[in-house]
Amino acid sequence: MLRHALAPLFEPRSLVVISDQVLPYDQSPPIPLHAATVRVPWSAQGDPDDIRKALQEVAAGRGRPDLALVCVEPTQLPLVLNALASNPDTLPGAVILQPHNSRDPDPAATRDFSRLWAQTHPCLLLGPNAFGVQRPHAGFNFSQHPHLARSGKVALVAQSRSIMAAVMDWADDAHIGLSTAISLGDEVDLGIPQVLDYLTSDYRTDSIALYMEETGNAREFMSALRSAARVKPVVVLKAGRAQDGSGADAAFDAALRRAGAVRIRYFVQMFSALKVLGYAHRPRGQRVAMLANGNGPPQLALDLAGSQAPIVRAELGVATCRALQALLEPDADIRNPVITRAPLTPDIIQEALNQLLADANVDGVLVLLTPDAHTNMTEVAKRLAAVTPAARKPVVTCFMGDAGMRPLRRMLDDAGTPAFRTPETAADALGVLATHHYNQQLLLQMQPPLPPLYPPDREQAQALIDRAREQGRTCLSASEVQDILQAFFAPVEWRDEHEEGDCPAEDDGITLAIRVVRDARFGPVIGFGAGGLLARLGMVGGSAGGSLDLPPLNSYLAHQMMVRSRIWKPLLASESSPQALVRLEQLLVQVSEVISELPDIESLVLDPIRIADDHLRVDGMEMRLCAQPAGYTPLLGGYAHMAIHPYPAHLVRNQAFEDGVAYTIRPIRPEDAEALQGFVRDLSEQSRYMRFISAMKELTERMLARYTQVDYHRELALVATIQQPNPAHRGHPHDVIIGFAHYLRNADGRGAEYALVIGDDWQRRKLGYSLMQGLIEAARQQGLEYIDGMVLSANRPMLTLMTRLGFVNDPDPDDPSMRRVWLDLEPVAPVQEGKA
Incomplete structure (x- = not known):
């Protein structure tokens, strides 16, 4: 059976340690690997022959060494790496370059040398300056963290040593176990896509938490992320939001949605995500019911719910309200949130929870409890710990407080049901689960399986672009844009440039806009929102109220773009005919096909688009071409300008x-x-x-x-x-x-x-x-x-x-x-x- 390409790094059978200092691995080497480990003490006067002899010793008994763990002064690194590569038969399968205590006089030169070495030799290289790798179940601590993490099912991947150290320290205190922990360092060779590939097939990993700062190759990143997210929940925390108005951050959001992953915004959310990802149950929607023993906590949680939020307040069914009314005291609130002020008992909390879980309008339940001198909170927590892991829907709890409530949260965590300290973090955790479900629906979407009945005239459209380039133009005329869209059968009417009379008034019907821009990482990005005067004034549906997505689109994805925009409820859903909305979906799909099949397009603007009765009319068009032609046919060139490969x-x-x-x-x-x-x-x-x-x-x-x-x-x-x-x-x-x-x-x-x-x-x-x-x-x-x-x-x-x-x-x-x-x-x- 073929080993995974990253098995020497994550599942080494032999190890060579080259270091001038004691490493965390030396404190408690795992017994199975201890006998297959050779140590090479190093110093500024180190002899490369010592490394060659160590490699030969391993190779003589076990074949080519799997892993070399290196921690030496930066000036010694070329000497050590060249010694490792002196014999192809003893070259390790992987090398981890850990940071050294001494200062690197030329970090750029170290990175360049390491990159060239990795390109020259068939050996995985993690680093330089890599925090390293931990595999807790096997006892492997090839990292700088002094303690081995608890064994669990969540994999932690980071592009920052400091973030990795902080999360691991917190995870140990919170009793959260990890299947894998890896920090990538300078990424001269090994990067996020390869690690995600490994974790996708790793049976010890049920979910993945990713902290990142740079995307790298967008196609490889998206391909690996989509593959992983199909089978395991993936949560991403990305630092470095774009402040230059380029829309790069919004494009990253759109990419994660289409990959089926969940983006979290703040470092503290990483902890919530890690806890909730270990939970076995996933919601099938975003409707949340709340059960509390006071007014304040659910109100705080409701601040994170709403039409544009990951979770919304569920509308309880009549039967549920009647059952709760019979169960709780007369003045209890039986609508959502459900609030009881009488002393709780284990039986009451269990029955109330059962009623909420049985309601078809509820996708998940949030239980919010504060200390109550008249309630035996320990017994209530024990009952929740006993019944919630077996619930058919996710149940997230919040036990507010510390001195008396922290042990109860620990009890629930250890039982396999996540418990949180504040209403906000508990609601956010449910939001992670709900967003995961929504993004999974987007992940499964793709273009129709068969070519359309009337295939677009790609040759005619490309000829218009070629003619513009021959004339030295990168900006197409309105009539040329119209001809290109007509070649793809866009379902719209056009304003005649020679039409007599003034342009229709701005308030004549609903005014929309579709904008396509080219993101530096993810390629074409489609935006949808308000157009005309509304957009120019920054009102509803302007730059902050529109929605973005990556091509390719189908009707479902196009509809979801419309629903995510802020103009959906106040304008489109209430004032547009079904026929007009279908045409709008079709227009978004056709725009997606245009930019997929014509890689020369840098930007496209259709603004304003007016809805009149059942029809769409485009009164403004603009298309700009990239400075340099793409030079390939997308069909046979693999759609290199796009982050997501369309249906072939x-x-x-x-x-x-x-x-x-x-x-x-x-x-x-x-x-x-x-x-x-x-x-x-x-x-x-x-x-x-x-x-x-x-x-x-x-x-x-x-x-x-x-x-x-x-x-x-x-x-x-x-x-x-x-x-x-x-x-x-x-x-x-x-x-x-x-x-x-x-x-x-x-x-x-x-x-x-x-x-x-x-x-x-x-x-x-x-x-x-x-x-x-x-x-x-x-x-x-x-x-x-x-x-x-x-x-x-x-x-x-x-x-x-x-x-x-x-x-x-x-x-x-x-x-x-x-x-x-x-x-x-x-x-x-x-x-x-x-x-x-």
């Missing part, structure tokens, strides 16, 4: 079998989960065994998510489908999967493992050959070096097919019943504009 519609193929039956090969989508499960269930036992090498009858939820929620930047799954009537929907046609092929990147990051299965009724019809051809070509385009797979020796049809496709068929040295089939992939040169 160019891989959709409409084909037919020799008997004329039509079928489609296309990339899979999240909504194919039910169809894929049905496909697997309908396979014969033999076909299922040949594919999964087990007697499983259906896919697990995790497997379904892994196969259908695909990041097209790094992997692919293709399905072959036919159209059949769906009895569950009055016979309307739906896609039925008849074949499935996919590849996932291997742990080495260079190749991918493929899998192929064909429905029993569709075998021996050359479907497998067509699916594999599509898979191989896509893998080449993504720059993979090889594709391989494990096939049962008894699966002769599969082995024959792979031989026809040029695969090499090798025996598995560890299992004679298996064969490894593999194919080297020739790289595909980038396609330049005009050569597609």
